[in-house]
Amino acid sequence: MDTYKKSSELGQDLILAYLKSRMKEKKVTQNKLAEILQIGVTTLYRYFKKETPMPLGVYLEICGALELRPYLIPSEKDNTEMQRMFFS
Template identity: 60%
Template sequence: MGKFDKSSDVATDMIFKFIKDRMKEKQITQFELAEMIGINESTLIRNFKKETAMPLATYLKICGALELRPYLIPAEADKNYMQRMFFN
């Protein structure tokens, strides 16, 4: 296992939970989201289950569809839980 594998796994879980919560908030199903971003629902489900890695392009399309901003925050400015996950 690589140096950042555990951090990556935990962060992926957090991001996917946030996306799913946002889907509930906006009342969008996985099928509807998949249609909105132009992928198969089965692909999206495999991404969420971490059976296949989600491409960055898919993540960015999801952010657009759910009206989320995929900001990159410098480590020195980050004061939340993810800072403690040894990404820096």
């Protein structure tokens, strides 16, 4: 069971690092992202520092704001039906 917890923590670290990288790539600050999501900057900071668990809904909103699919594929690399549904 301990292995799953470690895997989960590693997965969270990887996802958060990727989201931060994408923010830098898109030139979106935490302040701007919080504004887009209509949540407090402190709340967003706590999510990214893993002080507070990030709700799935917030994760999905962040993906949308950063033009990512929930499975972390940049939208510009995805020409599927999802591209038309979510970003048209």
